[in-house]
Amino acid sequence: MTAPRTVAVDGSPVHVLDSGTGPAALLLHGSGPGTTGSGAWATTAQALGPSWRLVVPDQAGFGRTPVPAGARGGLRLWTEQAAGLMDALGVGHYAVVGHSMGGAVALALAAARPRQVTRVVAVSTMGAPGATLSAELDAVWAAPAGPLGARDMLSRLVHDQALVTDSAVEARATAMRAGAATFASLFPPPRARWFDALTLSARTLAAVRAPVLLVHGAEDRVTPLATAAQPLLGHLADVRLHVFGRCGHVPAIEHPYEFRQLLSCFLRPDHRH
Template sequence: MAPLAPFVPPHEVIGEGPHRVVAIHGWFSDRSAYTALLPHLDRRAFSYVLPDLRGYGRARGVPGEYTTSEAGRDLLALADHLGWERFSVLGHSMGGAVAQRLLAAAPHRVRRLVGVSPVPASGVAMAGEQWELFASAADRPDNRRAIIDLTTGNRHPDAWLDLMVRHSVEHIDPVAFRAWLDSWAREDFHDQIEGLPLPVRVVVGGHDPALSARVMRETWLRWYPAAELVELPAAGHYAADETPLELAHVVEDFLTPDAG
C-alpha cells in the first residue's frame, strides 16, 4: 500500500520571533501538551508552531499509517505551508522520535534539535508484561494512569494523574493511539541520523525511570557528535507540566545562540 499524501496538520503559531520552532507533542497528549510552558516562552525571539499529529486533537479521525516517518513528512508539509525554510525542532517523548524522522528527511532545514524525555531513533525495547501494559493502554485508562504514574516517579497527586488520563482519553483516537506505539517503540532508524553534526540538547527528568539520563547516554549522545544532556532534578517524564519554568529556560537558552 502506497503511503498517504502528506497532510498539513491542524496547528497554532505562538510568537512572532525570527527563530522558528516546530514543537511536537508525545504519545499521551495533543498539542496542548505544551500549554503550561507557553506563558514562559519568549515570543519576541521565537515563533513556535504546535501541530496535532494524525489521530490527536483536531486531527482525530484523520486516516493514516500513524507512524513517525509519516509524521515527519506531514511536518515538512506544515513547514512548507508556513513558508519556513529553516527551523529548529522540539519534541517530547514520542515527539522526539518524530523530530528525528523530520531531521532524517531534511537535515539541511533543521537548525537545532531539542528532545525532552525523547524516544531514541532505535525505539524502546519492551517485552512481556511491560509491553502488554503499553499495548493495552489504548482501551484501558487504568493502564494509562499506571504508565504516567510510573514515569513521573510515583509522586504526583491523584487529581493530576486523573486529569492527564482524562485528557488523553478525550483527545486521542484509540485506534491511532495503539498504532503509534508500534512505530515509536519498535522502529529503528538510527542509522539515518547517526553522525549528523547539528547542535542537539537532550532534556530528561530526574524522576523518569524509563527515558533516563543513562538511556540518553547510550543512544542520543552516542549518535549526535554535538549533543549535550541536561537533567531536571524535579521533573519526571512530563517536564512541560511538572517544571515549565525550568524547561522554558533550558530550551530557549540552547536555542538563543542561533536566534538570528
C-alpha cells in the same frame, strides 16, 4: 495563544496552533493516549512568549489530526507531515523541540531537512539504537480510556506523585476518551514492533547537522536514561545532555522553570557553541 487552525499537508488536515512572531520553533508532542500538542506544550509555549513563532501541531492520530486515508501512523508519516506543515506555513528555518516519540521525530526531521532545522531539543526521547520497549511504556500505550487508566498512566510518567492531581487525571481522561478509537489503531499489541519502528539508524543520526540538546529525567522509567539518551551521545555530531534529578518522563511539567530556562537559552539565535 492564537486560535488553532487546520492546515492541509499533502491533502490531509493537520490541526495546529501557530502563534507569535520571530524565530520559529516546532513543538512535537509524545505518544501517550490523550496527548495533544496544546496539552503537552501549553505552559512551555506561554513562557517562551510572543518573541517566538511557535508551531504546535497535533500529530497524525492524536488530538484533532486524523491519520491520512490509506496510511498508518509511524515515524515516516510523522516526520514527513512535520516537514510538510512547515513548508505549508512558509517557514524556511526552524528549531524543533520533541518530547518522547516527538524527540525521535525531531531527530529524524533534522536528518531529513539539514538546511531547514537549526536546532533540536529532544526531551525524554525515543529513537536510540539498541533501546527496547520498557514495561512502563507498554503500560502507558495500553492504558484504557477513563479516570483509572489516566491516573495509572500519569503515575508512571512522573517521579513526584503529588503531580497526579484529580484535575490532571480528569483532563487526561477526557482527552483519552476523545481520541480512543484512533489511538487504538496506532500501537496495537504486541507493542515492541511500534517502539522498534521509532528507532533511528546510526546513519540517520550521523546525518543530523544541527546542534542537539538532550534533556532527560534521571528517574525516567518510560524511556530510561541509560538506554534512551546516553547511547545518542556517541551518534550525534554536536550534542549535549542535561539530566534532571528527581524527575521522570516529563521534565517540562516536573521542572518547568529550569526546563524553560534551558530551552530558551539553547534556542536563542545568538547562542554560540
